[in-house]
Amino acid sequence: MSHANAALTPRARLRLAQLVVDRGWTYAAAAKMFMVAPRTAKKWADRYRIEGPGGMVDRSSRPKTCPNRTRPEVVRQIVRLRWRQRLGPVQIAGQLGMQASTVHAVLVRCRINRLSHIDRVTGEPLRRYEHPHPGSLIHVDVTKFGNIPDGGGHKFLSRQQSRANGIATALRTGERGKHYRPLIGTAFVHTVIDDHSRIAYAEICTDEKAATAIGVLQRAVAWFADHGVTIERVLSDNGSAYRSYAWRDACAELAISHKRTRPYRPQTNGKIERFHRTLADGWAYARLYESTEQRNAALPAWLHFYNHHRAHSAIGGRPPVTRLTNLPGHHT
Secondary structure (H helix, E strand, O other): OOOOOOOOOHHHHHHHHHHHHOOOOOHHHHHHHHOOOHHHHHHHHHHHHHHHHHHHOOOOOOOOOOOOOOOHHHHHHHHHHHHHHOOOHHHHHHHHOOOHHHHHHHHHHOOOOOHHHEOOOOOOEOOOOOOOOOOOOEEEEEEEEEOOOOOOOOOOOOHHHHHHHHHHHHHHHOOEOHHHOEOOOEEEEEEEEEOOOOOEEEEEEOOOOHHHHHHHHHHHHHHHHHOOOOOOEEEEOOOHHHHOHHHHHHHHHOOOEEEEOOOOOHHHHHHHHHHHHHHHHHHHOOOOOOOHHHHHHHHHHHHHHHHHOOOEHHHOOEOHHHHOOOOOOOOO
């Protein structure tokens, strides 16, 4: 396709060249008819004589050589500073004594112009993986949310009002902590997410002990089985519950292979860590809850929305349930 400012389209070029070559028109006469310069008419006529009608199409304007292109050793220095120190174009340009626009062009060409493409801890390019089918690997973890005092907490109310609500709740429950401070408590949300489909299962519990984690795993395996998914492997961090012999024996009874992440390397379990952030934004802190019970009651509906309706960017903008092709009733 010709560019927006082209005087001639490929069809018009062919007509001009045919007038000159086939009908004997002069360059000046043909150029006057098409309102171009005689030199342009000669160019297309010569190309028509050599290549025929196929020579009328646009050619690439990319130069064969680029003497001013950034030298390879400088490119390596820019990439090294970007990866190792995660510096921006201005900072890199200051260290190397060059223009920031040149540094930015190199980063774009190397596809590392966005820091989101680089691991924040190591500075290395992100290496993403995905298991081939549902159930091949599930991630398990626990996230914590503070319970909500009667009337609401500090996320939506003032500190003064939240403190008054906490005192009123402690008077009702009789729960007091150190120095007689109101003890509201903590909700331990045990989460399970499938690596391939990103479909999620969650339970709110009162602790994160091994017995509780095992119960969640057993119920999650049954829940996934109801959705036509057989669990093969489970990945966890190095929490005490997941290092216990009871957890090991429970995985063996369920015929599940257990793997743990490398210590101090939460990126390996990054899918469930990212789910926790979505869980906090979409459910735990999404609106004002006047009690912990009200927030707990909202979790099943939010999980259904997440699994069945919320578009997931990592799987092509579709909800996780669309990757469960063996759901009961899908093929009836």
